[in-house]
Amino acid sequence: MTPHPPPPVNYLRLSITDRCNLRCLYCLPAGEFDKLPSREILSYEEFLRLAQVAAAVGLQKIRVTGGEPLVRQGVVEFLRRLTRVPGVAKVCLTTNGVLLPDLAADIHAAGVRHLNLSLDTLDAGRYAALTGGDHLPRVLAGLERALRLGFQPLKLNCVVLQGINDQELLEIARLAKDDPLEVRFIEFMPLAAPERWQAHFLPMAEVRARLAALGPLIPVAADPTAGPARLYQPPGFRGRLGFISPVSSHHCPTCNRLRLTAAGRLRPCLFSAEEVDVKGPLRRGATDAELAQLLIGAARLKSRRPCPPGSALPAGSRAMRSIGG
Numbered sequence: 001m002t003p004h005p006p007p008p009v010n011y012l013r014l015s016i017t018d019r020c021n022l023r024c025l026y027c028l029p030a031g032e033f034d035k036l037p038s039r040e041i042l043s044y045e046e047f048l049r050l051a052q053v054a055a056a057v058g059l060q061k062i063r064v065t066g067g068e069p070l071v072r073q074g075v076v077e078f079l080r081r082l083t084r085v086p087g088v089a090k091v092c093l094t095t096n097g098v099l100l101p102d103l104a105a106d107i108h109a110a111g112v113r114h115l116n117l118s119l120d121t122l123d124a125g126r127y128a129a130l131t132g133g134d135h136l137p138r139v140l141a142g143l144e145r146a147l148r149l150g151f152q153p154l155k156l157n158c159v160v161l162q163g164i165n166d167q168e169l170l171e172i173a174r175l176a177k178d179d180p181l182e183v184r185f186i187e188f189m190p191l192a193a194p195e196r197w198q199a200h201f202l203p204m205a206e207v208r209a210r211l212a213a214l215g216p217l218i219p220v221a222a223d224p225t226a227g228p229a230r231l232y233q234p235p236g237f238r239g240r241l242g243f244i245s246p247v248s249s250h251h252c253p254t255c256n257r258l259r260l261t262a263a264g265r266l267r268p269c270l271f272s273a274e275e276v277d278v279k280g281p282l283r284r285g286a287t288d289a290e291l292a293q294l295l296i297g298a299a300r301l302k303s304r305r306p307c308p309p310g311s312a313l314p315a316g317s318r319a320m321r322s323i324g325g
């Protein structure tokens with residue numbers, strides 16, 4: 001049988017800042033985190049130029065992430081301009097939602113429709129302990145606003161942490177019962193402190209087993225650019241559940257994405273420290289054709305072999321907040 005060709009790389013994630021207003025246990029590196037000096041972070045003009053070149057070489061879905069993208073000043077205007085870049089077909093945003101009550105309407109008016117919101121617990125005390133911020137009511141208010149504004153798809157990302165939020169999985173899943181939400185459970189990746197991962201990792205098979213109380217999970221076909229979530233709809237649910245298992249089953253053979261860090265480095269694979277600098281060439285006056293070659297070259301560096309299960313990021317690699325989740 002002929003093997004399937006790898007999917008085209010058609011999805012670019014932009015980490016527009018390494019700053020964040022939360023300190024999530026699963027994201028924070030063990031030691032001190034050095035923020036990038038502002039001049040090292042790409043300007044909005046630079047991101048827009050790269051987005052235009054990227055769209056022209058087929059990267060037509062763009063996600064804005066961080067750090068926390070909504071803490072960067074001028075983000076709404078940036079999103080508005082990004083949605084108008086020729087060739088960009090979809091602009092998506094990933095946020096922790098803390099600033100969403102203030103910004104949701106403007107983000108929607110800017111033309112963004114695809115929203116991912118991180119929400120790992122529905123318990124205010126646990127939320128504060130897990131994220132370092134006492135903001136659960138704001139995030140829930142932001143979710144409410146986003147639902148009312150009609151963002152679609154609207155996805156909730158829940159990183160499952162044994163001993164921290166695993167007793168809440170059914171309650172979190174039920175958020176998709178009456179609302180058109182996709183609640184996505186994500187395996188904790190060993191990106192930060194290894195001892196935290198060892199203490200709190202829970203495999204997705206176990207998560208699914210614990211959701212058996214919802215009834216049989218009926219598989220739902222995903223949009224081909226939607227990424228690695230396996231989607232299901234429990235009986236009587238308006239929304240869907242997604243399972244993302246980056247640790248117990250790597251998605252490398254089907255991965256369709258490139259990441260651009262806040263520092264202007266292309267990252268072909270989350271699980272490899274390999275990066276391609278684009279900021280240097282960009283600031284030295286590279287032409288669009290030269291930048292396009294850097295993007296195409298980075299896409300070719302993507303490994304199509306699955307990493308061994310449980311492989312961690314190599315030592316010395318960046319924290320998730322600089323890579324952009």
Ligand code: SAM
Pocket residue numbers: 020026027065066067068069094095096116117118157158159186187188189190191192320321324325
């Ligand atoms: N600040 C934004 C937010 O919280 O959604 C965007 C950036 S955050 C790095 C993006 C995503 O990365 C979050 O939804 C979180 O689920 C995921 N993430 C971060 N560290 C992770 C880890 N160690 N394992 C699994 N997912 C992780």
